[in-house]
Amino acid sequence: MNALTQTGKHSAAGQYLGYSLQPVRLCFHLLNAPDGASVSLEHLDDVAVHLPTSELILEQSKSALKQNPLSDWAGELWKTLANWLSFIAAGEVDPLTTKFRLYVTPVKIGAFAQSLSAAITDEAIQALLKALGKSYGKLKSAPGCDADVKAFLAADAAQRSVLIKNLEIISTDVDPVDAIRAIFKPTVSPLVLDLVCERAIGAAKEGADRLIRAGKPAIIDAAAFQAEQRAFVQKNNLPGLLSSFTKAPSDETVQQLMEDRPAFVRQLELIEAGDEACLRAVSDYLRTLSDVSVWGERGLIFEKNLTDWDDDLVGRHEHIAAEVKDVHAGNEAASQGRIVYRRCALLQPPLDGRVVPGHFVHGSYNSLSHDLRLGWHPQFKTLMGVKP
Numbered sequence: 001m002n003a004l005t006q007t008g009k010h011s012a013a014g015q016y017l018g019y020s021l022q023p024v025r026l027c028f029h030l031l032n033a034p035d036g037a038s039v040s041l042e043h044l045d046d047v048a049v050h051l052p053t054s055e056l057i058l059e060q061s062k063s064a065l066k067q068n069p070l071s072d073w074a075g076e077l078w079k080t081l082a083n084w085l086s087f088i089a090a091g092e093v094d095p096l097t098t099k100f101r102l103y104v105t106p107v108k109i110g111a112f113a114q115s116l117s118a119a120i121t122d123e124a125i126q127a128l129l130k131a132l133g134k135s136y137g138k139l140k141s142a143p144g145c146d147a148d149v150k151a152f153l154a155a156d157a158a159q160r161s162v163l164i165k166n167l168e169i170i171s172t173d174v175d176p177v178d179a180i181r182a183i184f185k186p187t188v189s190p191l192v193l194d195l196v197c198e199r200a201i202g203a204a205k206e207g208a209d210r211l212i213r214a215g216k217p218a219i220i221d222a223a224a225f226q227a228e229q230r231a232f233v234q235k236n237n238l239p240g241l242l243s244s245f246t247k248a249p250s251d252e253t254v255q256q257l258m259e260d261r262p263a264f265v266r267q268l269e270l271i272e273a274g275d276e277a278c279l280r281a282v283s284d285y286l287r288t289l290s291d292v293s294v295w296g297e298r299g300l301i302f303e304k305n306l307t308d309w310d311d312d313l314v315g316r317h318e319h320i321a322a323e324v325k326d327v328h329a330g331n332e333a334a335s336q337g338r339i340v341y342r343r344c345a346l347l348q349p350p351l352d353g354r355v356v357p358g359h360f361v362h363g364s365y366n367s368l369s370h371d372l373r374l375g376w377h378p379q380f381k382t383l384m385g386v387k388p
Contacts, residue, residue, distance in 0.1 A: 016177050018198065021063045022046050023205035024176045025103060026220075029059075030204055031183050031229065033222035040219040041208040044093070050219065056093060058084070059101040069102075070110035070171060072135070077102070077113060078148035081163070085152065088159045095162040104171040117169035125164050129153075177201075188237050191300055195245045196237070200229050242300065244357040246290035254282045264370035267384065270377040271337030281366045288363025305352045310373070313364055317344055317374045325378065337376035341365075 016024045025047045029039045036052030049057040060080045062069040069076035084100050087093045102113075112132065119125045136149060143149065152160065173179060180197045188196050204225065208218035236243035258265055258278055264285060268278050295301045317340070324339050331339070345362045348355075368374050372386050380386070 016175070016201070019201050019205060021061050021105065021176060023201050023208070024180070025059060025061045026208060027201045027204035028176070028179050028183075029057075030220060030222050030225040031180065031200065035223055037222045038219050039222055040217060042212075043217045043219060054097060056098045057101055058087075058093065058098060059103055061103045062105075064104050064106060064108045064171075068108045068110065069104050070108045070113040070169065072110055072112045073139075073143040073145055073149075074110070075145045075148070077110070078145035078152065082148040082151045084163055085155045085159060088163060089156065095159060095166060098166060100163060100167045102167070102169045103176075104169070105173045105176045106171075107174060108171050113169050116164060117167060119164050122161065125161055128164070184233070188233060191298065192237065192243070195243075195294070195298060196233060199232065199245055203228065240354050242291075242295060242351060242354045242356050242360075244287065244291050244360070245294055246287055248283055249286045253286065254279055257286065258282050262370055263372060263384065264366040267369045267375050267377070267380060268341070270375075270380060270383055271334045271341060273338060273341065273376075277341075281362070284359040284363035285366040285370070286363075288360050288367060291357070291360060291363075301352065309349075309351050309364065310368060312349060313344075313347075313361070313368060314374055316347060316349070317365070317368075320344060321378075333378045336378055337380075341376045 022041060026039060026041045029047060029049050033039055033049055034052065038050045040048045040050065044056070045058040046061045047059045049059075051057070060083075062076055064070075067076075068074060071077070080102055088095045112128075112135075115124075115128050115131070119128045133153065136153075177194075177197055180200065181193055184193060184196050184200075204220065207220050207225070211218045211220075261269075264281065265278055268281060273281075292301070292306065296303075320343050321340050324336050324343070328336050328339060344365050347361050348358075349361065350356065351360075365374075369376070372381075372384060375381065375384065377383060381388075
């Protein structure tokens, strides 16, 4: 099969299984929210948890791979505080029923940020403001965040105080996906844990994107999302099953490859399989290659598994082709080829003792056809120019 496989877990700092930080946090909150809650993306804030008690959690999420958003004069820190104060002043949120959360990953620290997050009494807030004013006054030049610092210092004292009391700064995760892994880990096999997390994050992002495209606020019901993920895990978390975690390719991608007429499509043309059969073959071929790549990358299959699998499929094809030649000798060559192709497509042999998705056998046969290890037309070698 012409797809490389690798062993070992997927790991790439800052990529969060291929997604940006906001969808990861959206997924975490959807999995963690209580009954009756919903979670929004880029509606009230980066992410917001809408609790059934009418309380809110507004979260700003910052990826800190190249800078520290929690350093004393970090622009992102002060911009976040200024934005929240403007929400309160405009009456957009009730600070008495709203939690304000700044989430930063990987782990970063900052003296003022730590003091800010810890200040929950009037005395602590006054001490914090005094220390801030003293430090600000010692600066030799205005920081880049100067306008936001001044807005913070000049804000309504009561509004600023309630913001600080309801503020939480979290920077404890080296990888934000770890919080999602921890949710699934007790019930999901380690072999598919990252795949399940990736699928959940993708489902959260897709749900939000779908609502945004429809012109609606991206607010997702947490209970419905949790039920969907439970059903997915129950269906796919089986030791005897190799589950597909890849989506079918787009119609545009399928059509483009079909128009390029790769070898396996030309083989189907030799037996006059028709456009519908070719389109399905292209889709299953692409999805199968993606499955092989993902399974190999996660260490679910190895090169020897695929070699044995390909050899087994070739052997089954030889038996079917020989039988069709005997039983349907009076049929035209193209007709014989279509019978062989359809019978091979109906096979469902296991891969290394595990059940494979329905498209995988069909896609694998088309991959072997593309490599000219087998063909459907009785004279495919001659017609495809295979050298003896």
